[in-house]
Amino acid sequence: MNILENISLKAYNTFGIDVKAKSFVEITSLLQLQKALQLSAYPERFVISGGSNMLLTKDIDALVMYINLKGISIVEEDENSIIIKVMAGENWHELVLWCLERGYGGLENLSLIPGNTGTAPIQNIGAYGVEIKDVFVACEAMDVESLELIEFSKEDCKFGYRDSIFKKEVKGKYIITSVALKLTKRDHKLLTFYGAIESQLQRKEIVYPTITDISDAVIVIRKSKLPDPKELGNSGSFFKNPIISKKTFKVFQKKNPEAPFYELEDGNYKIPAGWLIEQCGFKGERIGDAGVHEKQALVLVNYGGATGKEIWELALKIQSEVRNTFQIEISPEVNVIK
Numbered sequence: 001m002n003i004l005e006n007i008s009l010k011a012y013n014t015f016g017i018d019v020k021a022k023s024f025v026e027i028t029s030l031l032q033l034q035k036a037l038q039l040s041a042y043p044e045r046f047v048i049s050g051g052s053n054m055l056l057t058k059d060i061d062a063l064v065m066y067i068n069l070k071g072i073s074i075v076e077e078d079e080n081s082i083i084i085k086v087m088a089g090e091n092w093h094e095l096v097l098w099c100l101e102r103g104y105g106g107l108e109n110l111s112l113i114p115g116n117t118g119t120a121p122i123q124n125i126g127a128y129g130v131e132i133k134d135v136f137v138a139c140e141a142m143d144v145e146s147l148e149l150i151e152f153s154k155e156d157c158k159f160g161y162r163d164s165i166f167k168k169e170v171k172g173k174y175i176i177t178s179v180a181l182k183l184t185k186r187d188h189k190l191l192t193f194y195g196a197i198e199s200q201l202q203r204k205e206i207v208y209p210t211i212t213d214i215s216d217a218v219i220v221i222r223k224s225k226l227p228d229p230k231e232l233g234n235s236g237s238f239f240k241n242p243i244i245s246k247k248t249f250k251v252f253q254k255k256n257p258e259a260p261f262y263e264l265e266d267g268n269y270k271i272p273a274g275w276l277i278e279q280c281g282f283k284g285e286r287i288g289d290a291g292v293h294e295k296q297a298l299v300l301v302n303y304g305g306a307t308g309k310e311i312w313e314l315a316l317k318i319q320s321e322v323r324n325t326f327q328i329e330i331s332p333e334v335n336v337i338k
């Protein structure tokens with residue numbers, strides 16, 4: 001096993017934060033993963049894969065395990081649907097394209113989300129009315145203590161809005177190694193009502209969209225609002241959209257009749273944090289190399305040399321301003337490593 005010492009993690013996190021890993025190992029097989037978990041000289045471990053949902057604010061004084069397990073295989077299929085098993089290190093958007101090329105539907109609304117497949121269930125990635133839970137069958141994860149591979153069914157994962165059991169009860173206890181997804185081969189369930197998809201399709205004069213048309217529309221919309229991490233370091237939405245009770249919402253709406261909102265099935269309301277942040281005047285704000293994206297206030301960006309601490313300080317400032325202005329608490333969606 002090739003263990004490197006004192007390695008910069010800049011290329012391994014989409015924020016592009018330049019912190020160091022005390023030790024670093026790339027994992028390309030399950031056997032390697034088991035071996036790395038047994039290294040007694042490295043009792044402290046830190047798992048990284050796509051690095052698209054974390055803000056690193058300090059050097060990592062541990063063995064960084066870079067999960068780069070590859071492979072896609074077919075578990076079962078009939079004329080209507082297919083179940084595929086995707087190894088954790090497969091890039092998410094490349095997987096979406098792989099499915100589109102073969103005519104498998106279900107992931108098109110989730111086009112262009114940065115990161116890898118193995119970490120997607122942890123925060124139940126979602127966009128344009130679809131979440132990974134909608135196509136999720138199960139995942140396999142290695143128990144970091146017993147080194148056994150355990151299967152988690154969809155129910156086991158307890159998916160919620162940007163949430164799962166892997167963020168709560170079993171946090172840090174398992175490393176997801178593969179994910180099984182069920183996709184459609186015909187009669188695709190096309191979801192076009194959300195956001196700007198419909199108007200983008202109209203602009204292209206598409207009346208009967210294919211799954212590829214939807215993916216193309218999502219890509220255009222995302223590119224118009226969200227910065228490409230390769231060009232401008234970021235981690236997508238930095239905060240979650242806050243969910244408030246009906247009672248709190250009524251008070252909020254009275255004061256802010258123009259605010260966008262979504263009514264949820266359980267009677268609560270979701271308010272776009274991007275709107276709240278923009279109202280507080282932060283859109284396009286820049287302090288040193290830490291900034292708020294000029295087209296989407298929910299996205300914090302690194303103009304190049306920002307430290308994780310500087311971005312976190314900006315996030316805290318935003319959080320407190322939103323609290324003071326709207327009496328609403330917004331909490332980070334990204335995993336802040338403090």
Ligand code: EPU
Pocket residue numbers: 126127128129195225226235236237238239240241260272273274275276278283295296297298333
């Ligand atoms: N808005 C503003 N100002 C802004 C940003 C947004 O007023 O600077 C308003 C918009 O006008 C719109 C509303 O807020 O009325 C919602 O904005 P948008 O459609 O851009 O979506 P979002 O709620 O900000 C969520 C997800 C995104 C996902 C999009 C599309 C979260 C935390 N974020 O963003 O997911 O792509 O919906 O489905 O739920 C991510 O998780 O990293 C991510 C990018």
